[in-house]
Amino acid sequence: MPHVAELAHKLKKAGYKLTPARLAVIDVLESGGEHLCHNQILEAGQKIYPKLSRATVYRTMDILVELKLMRPLYLNEPTQRFVSAAGGHHHLVCTRCGQTIEFDDCTANELVDQLADRYGFQIHHHLLEFRGVCVNCQ
Amino acid sequence: MPHVAELAHKLKKAGYKLTPARLAVIDVLESGGEHLCHNQILEAGQKIYPKLSRATVYRTMDILVELKLMRPLYLNEPTQRFVSAAGGHHHLVCTRCGQTIEFDDCTANELVDQLADRYGFQIHHHLLEFRGVCVNCQ
DNA sequence: CAAAAATTGAGACGGTGTCTCAATTGTGGC
DNA sequence: GCCACAATTGAGACACCGTCTCAATTTTTG
DSSP states (O other): OOOHHHHHHHHHHTTOOOOHHHHHHHHHHHHSOSSEEHHHHHHHHHHHSTTOOHHHHHHHHHHHHHTTSEEEEEOSSSSEEEEETTSOOEEEEETTTOOEEEEOOOOOHHHHHHHHHHHOOEEEEEEEEEEEEOGGGO | OOOHHHHHHHHHHTTOOOOHHHHHHHHHHHHSOSSEEHHHHHHHHHHHSTTOOHHHHHHHHHHHHHTTSEEEEEOSSSSEEEEETTSOOEEEEETTTOOEEEEOOOOOHHHHHHHHHHHOOEEEEEEEEEEEEOGGGO
16 A cells, blocks of 8 residues: 555656645545545545546556556456555455455466566566455355 | 357357357457457458447357356456457466467466465456567567 | 746547347247 | 247447547746
């Protein structure tokens, strides 16, 4: 989970201005749950800074992704969501209720090397997604 | 890669009618490349059966997914794409040119058990996605 | 203080996925 | 082969999403 101070500081350090709109977005990211999408960020952000507009949310998220402070992902739906770049990148998704658990364990590192060899790819990152039914929904 | 005959047969067996529209969609799935999205299926399908409509493509794909003959996935973009349910479920994506290689190797099976234990999930399937730069784009 | 640069909100726009509805079509029973 | 009925269809309406433009505002700089 990102910290307001940290995100804000890095934004400023990268040469971006700390405007109320951007601070509202950052605030939402810090206090809101995980896996927020643009719309959720917009709605929550407007409670903090009512003038906040959709375009600004998109622009701010672009910056945060560019600076590798947040990471975009698609959890089996057409909506882009965001997680802190620091957090675990792997997911356990309940296909019934949508609950998503994030974890870090990863046994894919050997596989990364194999694939790099076989296909000549430079692999930068990877994502594991497990899908099933959670305890409550069984 | 699915076979027309096979998909068509299973559709009929499940109680669905074999209409020209559905056959066109199936034909595209069989002959077209991998990772097709609705729009690509529509365009290719209309070359076979010009009256084919967008709604029918969506409906047919819903059925095929329901019957577990095809599998939907999102490759880091808001567009849903489809792969044969039988094929490999893991991907190597070039972030520069978009080329996607599909493979089957999987070292995640131990991880599946661990996660099932830890979180009480019944895990049905999983997806690995590796992202990097392919030979040509380096 | 003035000019330039960065950022913004509002709204237009094209594309996508969903839905409705009247018209058409495939199928099993005859 | 034909018929009646249920399934299926295409067309278009609709809401929503992501992108873009642009004029207005704010911030920084000289």
